[in-house]
Amino acid sequence: MSRKGQAQATGTRSTNADDYQCVPRALAAMPKDFAPGSEILPHRHERAQLIHATAGTMRVATDDSVWVVPPQRALWMPAGVTHSIAMLGEVRMRTLYLRNDAAAFMPRECRVLPVSGLLRELIVRATELPLHYDEAGPAGHVVALILAELSGLQSLPLQLPMPRDARLRAICQALLETPGDARPLEAWAGTANLSTRTLARQFQSQTGLSFGAWRQQARVLEAMGRLGSGEPVTRVALELGYESVSAFSAMFRRAAGTAPSRYRSRPSIGDKPFVA
Template sequence: MSQRLNFDFSQRPLVPYAHDYAHGDAESWHHHDCAQLIHTLSGVVKVETRQGSWIVPPSRGVWLPAGTGHALHIVGAVAARTLFVDPLARADLPASCQVVQISPLLRELIVSALALPDAYASGSRAERIYELILDEIRVMDVLPFGLPWPESERLRALCQQIHQRPGESWTLARAASELCVAERTLARHFNRETGLQFSDWVRRARLSVALARLAQGETVLTVALELGYDSPSAFSAMFRRVLGVTPANYFPAAEKRGLR
């Protein structure tokens, strides 16, 4: 049973909150009546929900709709800046869990909101900042860092094996053989339950492990080989396609964007 937390939105549409975590910290299962945007300035946050897991790299964020039960696991020193959002503030707030890109504008607005008063006058600077934050939330780009879990027990057990041993060769043929089903059948059911192709799910699982290990200071070479890549360059190419920079530069680049 998750703990239920409530916030007062009688005077403003969202409540900003700053909190820093140490490596290894965790928050047990809980939920809020409001929506939540967790923005990380450093470190990596792993968010567990009943529907899947969501890896939040530095400078990104995760959106959790109101009522979503979740638990947090912290990797590295995490500086988190969170918005608790009234679910009635806008009619078109995101309706599903998703890892999102935090634009430079939204990042600065979140920082500014931390210094705003609880109550404000109509037409004031505070009102405009709050309303602009809500505008920016509606247009956040979704990033491919979510690992949706299938509903059936057999497919969930398969995904747990992959997540626990991501460095092994997880082909569709191998998975189908282990489940004693045809490859085409497995591919169809897997896509229907997760929304992803099997190979894409495996790639995301490996990326989630890589982000956690790199955040702890492991070398690119070690991470690449343990995740089953033939060379660090092959791993770096995949990493760059997803994140826009090489793994060697990603965490230093994230730190240079500054902690608030």
């Protein structure tokens, strides 16, 4: 697996994902810290995984979709799905790799899942267990509780579909990098050497969303990531191109079902500080 940027090993535990694919246990947990701007290039795993960060926000991409994953969320990634991960700041990634039989009850497609305080602390504890933990002892009970927690989770509609056409994907990538870019559809059509009508039609056809709806969803996901990392609401609103905090708050409440101030992360215990 190729990586760009800087990753920080956590303790003496391996940070090579390959070492977790054949462990003869239902679950194996890998802790790894990443510096801002780090990127895990496209890859896939033999085991399914729950991608979670106790701090920091990740952007995970597959061939057809993008997800922004803040600390209150995790992304379920089935086995064999090619994906890449970009770190949108300092990230303390805590990944669970599940054996196929243990993951049989989980979704067959990528899904965003909520992470409660209990599940978060269980994930952190799992990274401290021996890889060959005693299945009949306390460690086995921790793993059983993690699986029980996962089985009751409802997925969240936070997927951002990506178009197939290379010109449209370039526009989407640009908006993911600068979600506050307010250029109208006509301007983007010019950059892709397409007519406005053609761009609008192809965007709807390939993503199921209009250009405006896609851009708003991208902004919502970006806002969730930034707020989940603790950024102030005012800064997020202005940097995403909104003229006022009230306009941003109204949009966010409609999309997320809660005020942005309530979505911001709060300090929590159970994990060590990031070390670069």
